[in-house]
Amino acid sequence: MAKLVTGKVRLSYAHVWEPVSVNGGDEKYSVSLIIPKSDMKTINAIKQAVEEAKADGKTKYGGKIPANLKLPLRDGDIERPDDEAYRDSYFINANSNEKPQIVDRKVQAILDRSEVYSGCYARVSIALYPFNINGNKGVACGLGNIQKIADGEPLGGRTNAEDDFTVFDDDEDDFLS
Numbered sequence: 001m002a003k004l005v006t007g008k009v010r011l012s013y014a015h016v017w018e019p020v021s022v023n024g025g026d027e028k029y030s031v032s033l034i035i036p037k038s039d040m041k042t043i044n045a046i047k048q049a050v051e052e053a054k055a056d057g058k059t060k061y062g063g064k065i066p067a068n069l070k071l072p073l074r075d076g077d078i079e080r081p082d083d084e085a086y087r088d089s090y091f092i093n094a095n096s097n098e099k100p101q102i103v104d105r106k107v108q109a110i111l112d113r114s115e116v117y118s119g120c121y122a123r124v125s126i127a128l129y130p131f132n133i134n135g136n137k138g139v140a141c142g143l144g145n146i147q148k149i150a151d152g153e154p155l156g157g158r159t160n161a162e163d164d165f166t167v168f169d170d171d172e173d174d175f176l177s
Contacts, residue, residue, distance in 0.1 A: 001056070001129045002049035003144070007042040010034040012085060012155055013093075014118045016100055016146060029143055030095035033124055034076065037088050046073050046092060049128040053139040057130025061137055070138030072128065085119075085155055094126050094143035101145040110148060121150040 012032040019027035035042050050073065054065050061069075072093065076086030102110045110116060125144030131137065 001127045001142075002052040003125065003127045004045045004049055005125045006033060006035065006045075006123055007039045008036075008121050008149060009039075009042070009124060010085065010089075010119065010121055010152060010155075011116070011124075011146075012091070012118050014116065014120075016102060016116060016143075017113045019097075019099075026097070028095040028097055029099055030093065031124070031143060031146075032091050032093050033126075034086060035090045035092065037090060043073070043090060046126075046128070050139050053128040053130050057132070057137075057139070060130050060132040066137055068137075070136060072139055072141040092126070092141050094124065094141040096143040100143055103145070103147050105147070105149055107147065116146065116148050117154055118156055119152045119154040120148055121152050123147045123149060 010033075012034055014031045016029055016031055019029050021027045022030070035046075037043070050071060054069065058065060073090055074092070076083070076089040076091050080086035080091075102116050104110055104115075116122070124146050127142040127144060128139050129142060131140050
């Protein structure tokens with residue numbers, strides 16, 4: 001298993017506080033890591049880890065590496081062309097049966113769930129490993145731990161209450177009258 005820590009990535013589809021079931025599968029903690037194409041250090045580290053996982057998987061793959069392996073690093077411009085958050089980026093989906101540890105810049109535990117969300121920026125430890133399940137062969141990405149490093153615009157269209165409302169004045173007319 002090839003392990004690494006990413007550079008600054010943006011979290012999307014962040015299910016890091018409670019596990020969820022995707023398409024009726026087992027409940028897992030998961031997150032999509034959006035990696036800027038300009039972050040060649042992280043991209044090259046992931047590509048190297050994928051190659052190591054492919055080599056480690058030869059025995060799982062029947063002695064040779066198949067040409068049609070499912071690979072975890074995907075191009076946001078090709079696979080999510082209508083999603084602005086994925087523009088000029090790669091992404092990798094990571095998941096785990098184990099709850100990730102979530103820390104701040106000073107490696108102190110974050111307990112407030114509102115602090116880590118889809119749209120914030122983090123560094124994430126991941127592990128790439130080979131799989132061969134029901135004839136599907138490839139390299140998967142395991143989710144390790146998360147270090148939040150910056151806030152970002154929340155993804156998913158959710159707004160803040162401060163943006164939606166003004167201070168309520170009891171003297172205002174009842175809008176339903």
